[in-house]
Amino acid sequence: MVGNNFWIRTVKSWIERDYPNLITHGYKLTSADTPDYNCVAWAAEDDQNWWWPDTQGLHYWPPGVPREETIEAFKQAFQTLGYEVCEDHGLEEGFQKIAIYANSNKVPTHVARQLPSGKWTSKLGQDEDIEHNNLQGLTGQPGYGEIAYIMKRPITG
Structure with a gap:
C-alpha cells in the first residue's frame, strides 16, 4: 500500500464524495488503483480479468451465462462459481458471501x-480496493444503489 499521505487524502476525498455512507459506516484503503480487474472480478477472486457482460465479448464473462446487464445474469455468473442465493448477509461459519448491488432500474x-x-472488500471500478465494515457503506445515491442479492458458497480446502 502506498504510504504517501497526499495520495491517501486525494483518494479518500473522491471516495467519500462518491460513497458518502462510507464516512459513517467506516472503511480503509487496501490497494492502489489498477485497470486489470473490476469489482465483479474481485468478488470472484480473479485479479487478472475484467468481468463484464458486454455484448461485444471484450471482457471476461462465464461461458453459458447471458451477456446482459441484468441482476439475473450476475446471479447466474456467480452460480457458476458455486454461489447460491441466501437471505442473510451476516458472517456464517464455513461460507463465503457476496453481495450484488443494483440501481433503481434494477441494473x-x-x-x-x-x-x-x-467485513467486506470491494474494488471501486478501475480504482482502489477497499475494506468496508458493512454493506450499507456503498448503498444509496450517490453510491451503488441497493442490495439486490446476497449469495453464499461453502468454503473449501
Missing part, C-alpha cells in the same frame, strides 16, 4: 465479497 452496479472477519 447491476457493483459486487462486494465478505472477508473471513465479517
Whole structure:
C-alpha cells in the first residue's frame, strides 16, 4: 500500500464524495488503483480479468451465462462459481458471501465479497480496493444503489 499521505487524502476525498455512507459506516484503503480487474472480478477472486457482460465479448464473462446487464445474469455468473442465493448477509461459519448491488432500474452496479472477519472488500471500478465494515457503506445515491442479492458458497480446502 502506498504510504504517501497526499495520495491517501486525494483518494479518500473522491471516495467519500462518491460513497458518502462510507464516512459513517467506516472503511480503509487496501490497494492502489489498477485497470486489470473490476469489482465483479474481485468478488470472484480473479485479479487478472475484467468481468463484464458486454455484448461485444471484450471482457471476461462465464461461458453459458447471458451477456446482459441484468441482476439475473450476475446471479447466474456467480452460480457458476458455486454461489447460491441466501437471505442473510451476516458472517456464517464455513461460507463465503457476496453481495450484488443494483440501481433503481434494477441494473447491476457493483459486487462486494465478505472477508473471513465479517467485513467486506470491494474494488471501486478501475480504482482502489477497499475494506468496508458493512454493506450499507456503498448503498444509496450517490453510491451503488441497493442490495439486490446476497449469495453464499461453502468454503473449501
